[in-house]
Amino acid sequence: MPTLLNQSDCVVPSQQRQLLLDTGYFTDSVIHQALARDIDLLCSPKKSTMGAPYHKKQFHYDEQADVYHCPAGERLHRISHIQKSEHSREASPHAFCDE
Numbered sequence: 141m142p143t144l145l146n147q148s149d150c151v152v153p154s155q156q157r158q159l160l161l162d163t164g165y166f167t168d169s170v171i172h173q174a175l176a177r178d179i180d181l182l183c184s185p186k187k188s189t190m191g192a193p194y195h196k197k198q199f200h201y202d203e204q205a206d207v208y209h210c211p212a213g214e215r216l217h218r219i220s221h222i223q224k225s226e227h228s229r230e231a232s233p234h235a236f237c238d239e
Contacts, residue, residue, distance in 0.1 A: 145177065158182060 148156055159174060161183040174181040198211040208216040 145173065145179075 145156070145159075156177075156179055158180045159182065161170070161181070163184050163186065166183045166185045170183070171181060194211060199216075200209045201207075202209065207218075210216060
């Protein structure tokens with residue numbers, strides 16, 4: 141972890157104020173290093189579980205309608221679409237269930 145923060149210091153001359161990490165970095169060592177550098181650490185202490193109601197495997201894709209449905213059965217609305225190119229990969233972000 142110190143190596144990554146040192147590399148970041150070389151690339152970005154200003155001090156990093158926040159650090160967003162996945163659950164695998166939620167350790168005492170990382171927490172102490174963030175505190176020592178006065179960095180706000182954004183890191184979930186809990187791993188998601190397959191049984192959680194909003195795990196990605198709980199969402200259903202309807203290929204004919206080209207929509208996703210949330211675990212409650214509500215339709216998710218597309219908010220943007222990124223065109224596939226050699227510099228990006230195809231993505232189809234959706235958000236918010238019907239209310």
